[in-house]
Amino acid sequence: MTRLFTGAAAAVTTPFIKDRIDYDSFKNHLTYLKNNSIQAFVVNGTTGESATLTHKExxxxxxxAIDVADGDIPVIAGTGSNNTADSIHYSKEAEKLGVDGLLVITPYYNKTSQKGLVAHFGAIADSVSIPVILYDVPARTGMTIAPETLGVLAKQHKNIVGLKDATGDLSHLNRLQYVVDDSFSFYSGNDDLALPFYSLGGHGLISVLANALPKEYQDMYEMAQRLPKRAAQISHKLFPLVDALNVDVNPIPIKLLISHLGFGEYSLRLPLVPLEKMAQDVLLELFEHTRKDG
Structure with a gap:
């Protein structure tokens, strides 16, 4: 069976220079990711600060991203919102641009019912002909995709091909796997649960930290398929840094690391603000230790 991707994808950050997008640094960062084993670009997601980007941006x-990928790895566009009509519009535009797939989050703030999710996701999927990955992140949206809902959507809409599961609940993953066939793909949205997610049959990870350590995350996925003990060693090495990223909301910490690597200034758009200097120093010291430890 053909999946959109397997292994580690990066939920790519968006660099700014005094509130303007630094497109050169964005391109350079993507090139770095591609040259270091990343398996897909996920653009205009939460980590990319999509909520504060204009349609043109x-x-x-x-x-x-499509230009850098050059057909070698897929480009997946975040096009979901709490407005179904807007999501359809952005999804169609992304398809016209030539992306390989879409990542569509559950509605937030106004939320909806499980019946509403079926209608919302179905309308978006039916508006395009490219693969759609659903995104379940209840910590940000206040709702979860029920197994029965996923079963209906996967059965009724053949281009709904996967789910990014950021529930942090591995038992929930087990329940979801029962309602779809083996062609359906599951991607973890939690860096700290990547390895146990793989052990339960997960097909990859849409990662925050892979923005800075792409090869390490792809190596962990590959080792999980062949040498579980080696995969566990990689996971243990990465965990302190993964845990440290919880010092503030995503993408505030990861953007510090991307800037440290030379891909733009450490700048965010309001309402996000940078870490305090002391927290920056602690995080960067741990990052350098993690890199050298490899």
């Missing part, structure tokens, strides 16, 4: 970022 999102389209430009996607065009750059």
């Amino acid at each position: 999102k389209a430009t970022l996607l065009s750059i």
